[in-house]
Amino acid sequence: MARSVAPPHVLNISDLRRLAKRRLPRVVFDYIDGGADTEITLRDNVKAYEELTFRPRGAVAIPSTDLKTTILGAQLDLPFILAPVGSTRLFYPNGEVLAARAAGKAGTAYVLSTLSGTPMEQVRAATNGPAWYQVYLCGGRDASVKMLKRAKAAGFTALVVTIDTGVPGLRERDLRNGIKELLGRGISGLPYLGQMITRPAWIAGMLADGGLMKFPNVLLPSGPMPYADVGKTLEESVVCWDDLSWIRDLWDGKIVVKGVHTAEDAERVVAEGADALVVSNHGGRQLDGVPGSIRSLPEVVSAVGNRIEVLVDGGIRNGGDVVKALALGARGVLVGRAYAYGLSAAGEPGVTRAIEILRAGIVRTMKLLGVASVREINRSYIDVPAGWLPGDTRN
Numbered sequence: 001m002a003r004s005v006a007p008p009h010v011l012n013i014s015d016l017r018r019l020a021k022r023r024l025p026r027v028v029f030d031y032i033d034g035g036a037d038t039e040i041t042l043r044d045n046v047k048a049y050e051e052l053t054f055r056p057r058g059a060v061a062i063p064s065t066d067l068k069t070t071i072l073g074a075q076l077d078l079p080f081i082l083a084p085v086g087s088t089r090l091f092y093p094n095g096e097v098l099a100a101r102a103a104g105k106a107g108t109a110y111v112l113s114t115l116s117g118t119p120m121e122q123v124r125a126a127t128n129g130p131a132w133y134q135v136y137l138c139g140g141r142d143a144s145v146k147m148l149k150r151a152k153a154a155g156f157t158a159l160v161v162t163i164d165t166g167v168p169g170l171r172e173r174d175l176r177n178g179i180k181e182l183l184g185r186g187i188s189g190l191p192y193l194g195q196m197i198t199r200p201a202w203i204a205g206m207l208a209d210g211g212l213m214k215f216p217n218v219l220l221p222s223g224p225m226p227y228a229d230v231g232k233t234l235e236e237s238v239v240c241w242d243d244l245s246w247i248r249d250l251w252d253g254k255i256v257v258k259g260v261h262t263a264e265d266a267e268r269v270v271a272e273g274a275d276a277l278v279v280s281n282h283g284g285r286q287l288d289g290v291p292g293s294i295r296s297l298p299e300v301v302s303a304v305g306n307r308i309e310v311l312v313d314g315g316i317r318n319g320g321d322v323v324k325a326l327a328l329g330a331r332g333v334l335v336g337r338a339y340a341y342g343l344s345a346a347g348e349p350g351v352t353r354a355i356e357i358l359r360a361g362i363v364r365t366m367k368l369l370g371v372a373s374v375r376e377i378n379r380s381y382i383d384v385p386a387g388w389l390p391g392d393t394r395n
């Protein structure tokens with residue numbers, strides 16, 4: 001383990017966040033850390049987990065715990081996977097490759113964002129675990145057909161179709177810090193050079209990594225999509241329900257729909273023939289004012305039943321949060337910032353450390369709860385606040 005992320009220096013995800021803040025210029029740190037508008041949803045993603053409390057069984061010896069599970073038919077050693085995170089290469093040179101490799105070594109899946117800075121073939125080759133591809137239909141259906149064929153040929157086994165990004169959320173920190181200038185014109189275009197000067201290691205890495213001004217997996221007629229075009233392109237290519245059936249016809253692998261909040265949308269996802277869904281508010285980066293995603297999970301689980309797998313993401317910062325999500329009926333969870341902070345702090349060892357913090361936290365929580373296998377975790381291990389469960393009339 002790299003010394004910089006070893007215990008007792010780094011004991012939890014907040015420690016990795018602190019190191020990330022120290023290594024990154026503010027414009028990049030805030031891009032990861034921030035959310036939309038007044039960040040109500042960003043905060044509630046974390047706060048909602050604090051409202052769920054455990055109901056442990058005492059006097060139970062759990063000599064070993066089993067964290068293995070299957071998600072979308074893939075055998076995983078952990079009940080969490082790495083969420084799609086765009087522009088990862090801005091956090092650390094070769095970021096997508098390093099994160100994918102760390103996921104594979106830990107026995108879990110990696111989801112590559114459409115908005116990534118590394119050719120998808122290189123990322124797929126970096127991991128010996130499952131790799132899934134997150135889809136935005138940038139450039140419309142023609143460009144997307146080519147992208148999906150490429151993903152299939154590269155060996156991505158599932159598509160994660162994100163349905164909550166019809167327009168990018170208003171991330172005020174990004175606007176104030178000048179992220180658009182950074183992404184559009186490179187380091188030299190940044191209006192606030194002061195924040196860069198104090199981050200020489202990040203600048204050196206960024207320059208050595210080649211500047212990152214394009215998305216090599218979005219091939220428009222003019223070539224790879226430039227960073228500057230992201231907002232416009234997303235607005236022009238909103239993923240709608242008829243796109244889902246179009247994707248279903250085109251893609252013979254698994255399909256996950258990410259960005260579900262309600263029973264109604266969950267029903268629609270099932271009807272469209274998806275294999276799984278993710279209850280997600282995009283880490284509080286899109287519509288501010290929706291509840292912390294774990295609050296929406298019971299409604300969706302109750303609507304879907306066993307018909308397809310239900311995953312959740314948003315606000316997971318420790319192993320106990322993962323256990324709570326499983327107890328509320330999630331098949332597994334996705335983690336975004338938890339690993340993005342690790343990557344930003346220290347590259348691959350940072351991602352490995354983030355994964356290890358979560359894994360060890362799940363094991364410890366299970367032993368203290370008195371449950372031996374993640375498949376045995378159920379509602380009886382938590383107390384759910386009044387009003388969270390459908391049909392609950394306690395409040």
Ligand SMILES: Cc1cc2nc3c(=O)[nH]c(=O)nc-3n(C[C@H](O)[C@H](O)[C@H](O)COP(=O)(O)O)c2cc1C
Nearest residue numbers: 032083084085086113162282283314315335336337
């Ligand atoms: C910096 C950053 C970039 C993201 N980029 C994408 C993306 O390109 N596509 C996507 O579907 N979700 C994206 N997300 C959302 C994550 O997949 C995930 O839903 C979210 O991070 C979960 O919340 P958490 O960060 O609290 O774990 C991004 C999240 C972050 C923090």
